[in-house]
Amino acid sequence: xxxxxxxxxxxxxxxxxxxxxxxxxxxxxxxxxxxxxxxxxxxxxxxxxxxxxxxxxxxxxxxxxxxxxxxxxxxxxxxxxxxxxxxxxxxxxxxxxxxxxxxxxxxxxxxxxxxxxxxxxxxxxxxxxxxxxxxxxxxxxxxxxxxxxxxxxxxxxxxxxxxxxxxxxxxxxxxxxxxxxxxxxxxxxxxxxxxxxxxxxxxxxxxxxxxxxxxxxxxxxxxxxxxxxxxxxxxxxxxxxxxxxxxxxxxxxxxxxxxxxxxxxxxxxxxxxxxxxxxxxxxxxxxxxxxxxxxxxxxxxxxxxxxxxxxxxxxxxxxxxxxxxxxxxxxxxxxxxxxxxxxxxxxxxxxxxxxxxxxxxxxxxxxxxxxxxxxxxxxxx
Amino acid sequence: xxxxxxxxxxxxxxxxxxxxxxxxxxxxxxxxxxxxxxxxxxxxxxx
Numbered sequence: 194x195x196x197x198x199x200x201x202x203x204x205x206x207x208x209x210x211x212x213x214x215x216x217x218x219x220x221x222x223x224x225x226x227x228x229x230x231x232x233x234x235x236x237x238x239x240x241x242x243x244x245x246x247x248x249x250x251x252x253x254x255x256x257x258x259x260x261x262x263x264x265x266x267x268x269x270x271x272x273x274x275x276x277x278x279x280x281x282x283x284x285x286x287x288x289x290x291x292x293x294x295x296x297x298x299x300x301x302x303x304x305x306x307x308x309x310x311x312x313x314x315x316x317x318x319x320x321x322x323x324x325x326x327x328x329x330x331x332x333x334x335x336x337x338x339x340x341x342x343x344x345x346x347x348x349x350x351x352x353x354x355x356x357x358x359x360x361x362x363x364x365x366x367x368x369x370x371x372x373x374x375x376x377x378x379x380x381x382x383x384x385x386x387x388x389x390x391x392x393x394x395x396x397x398x399x400x401x402x403x404x405x406x407x408x409x410x411x412x413x414x415x416x417x418x419x420x421x422x423x424x425x426x427x428x429x430x431x432x433x434x435x436x437x438x439x440x441x442x443x444x445x446x447x448x449x450x451x452x453x454x455x456x457x458x459x460x461x462x463x464x465x466x467x468x469x470x471x472x473x474x475x476x477x478x479x480x481x482x483x484x485x486x487x488x489x490x491x492x493x494x495x496x497x498x499x500x501x502x503x504x505x506x507x508x509x510x511x512x513x514x515x516x517x518x519x520x521x522x523x524x525x526x527x528x529x530x531x532x533x534x535x536x537x538x539x540x541x542x543x544x545x546x547x548x549x550x551x552x553x554x555x556x557x558x559x560x561x562x563x564x565x566x567x568x569x570x571x572x573x574x
Numbered sequence: 575x576x577x578x579x580x581x582x583x584x585x586x587x588x589x590x591x592x593x594x595x596x597x598x599x600x601x602x603x604x605x606x607x608x609x610x611x612x613x614x615x616x617x618x619x620x621x
Binding site: 304305311316329397400407408416562569 | 578580582583585587589595599600602604606607610611612613
């Protein structure tokens with residue numbers, strides 16, 4: 194073999210590198226930088242960023258679409274079968290404390306208001322010419338819930354999966370930046386200063402144990418299409434609250450959720466391929482996703498204002514912003530904004546309740562969407 | 575069905591069912607709390 198052949202064989206990687214794949218590799222590096230230097234959701238952005246780099250390296254066989262490649266196998270088995278999003282929900286359930294919501298169930302209603310953006314964005318996406326399944330997949334970014342967005346999109350619009358999942362996870366991590374200006378714009382200082390009574394009602398062990406069973410069965414009977422997500426969420430919470438399988442609860446909320454997050458992030462990253470991702474459609478998906486989350490915040494705060502009037506000033510409208518599913522980021526934002534307006538205000542307890550309501554609300558909204566699509570004869574891909 | 579009819583149907587049904595489900599959940603929680611109220615656990619002496 195001549196030296197020139199050896200050099201050309203060694204240079205094949207470089208010769209196949211296009212500017213588009215180079216751009217995405219740089220984007221992957223940017224995500225790694227943001228995760229490490231700025232601390233933006235490092236557990237998500239590091240696997241996603243590294244996945245983007247691996248998937249876009251020419252001839253590496255590590256793209257999600259490379260048949261037989263190691264990441265293709267994980268992608269096929271974990272994302273397209275919806276196993277990974279469901280397992281994430283077991284971990285979420287084991288991490289979530291429904292206590293604040295069980296002690297003050299009225300705040301659950303904010304979890305519904307926080308889903309309004311999903312449906313308003315659906316109308317926008319349809320108006321922009323997206324097909325019905327695509328519009329539903331884009332709108333679900335407004336759930337502020339990565340696994341739910343992946344679950345719906347992998348069923349109905351797989352071509353949008355990279356854009357939708359990246360948008361969903363990016364906006365989840367950007368909630369502390371997106372929500373405060375909207376909250377301030379929609380409320381007066383007097384409204385933000387409202388101090389909510391902080392009576393930390395205790396909840397009996399039996400109620401904590403029974404809620405995932407009774408509440409879960411009810412939700413799954415109303416919207417069976419979302420049962421894989423709701424069922425796993427309630428299973429995780431039941432493991433925790435039962436108190437007799439601490440090892441399972443610990444593994445679910447620790448090692449398992451970490452492994453699944455790593456695989457999920459890698460799969461999302463390696464599915465972001467230059468040719469498919471760098472399109473106007475992707476930019477539209479990102480814009481619509483942002484609108485969806487902004488509208489969730491708007492409708493949540495507006496419901497908060499209405500509740501304030503109805504309860505004669507007992508509710509601080511800011512807690513409406515915690516009705517999204519970005520747990521616990523939204524609740525923290527509400528607490529911070531409340532304290533900023535009034536250092537004596539302590540909204541975290543109430544906001545956590547609304548935030549867990551948002552978690553349930555987002556799954557319900559997705560379930561209804563799936564049920565209507567199925568009812569119209571639109572079958573999953 | 576036209577797209578806007580589909581979108582409005584989805585919005586009305588989606589928000590309606592989500593609101594109703596969460597409202598029913600609040601009733602379920604209130605019922606559970608009524609049947610199983612919190613009782614202070616007795617602390618064992620000497621511990």
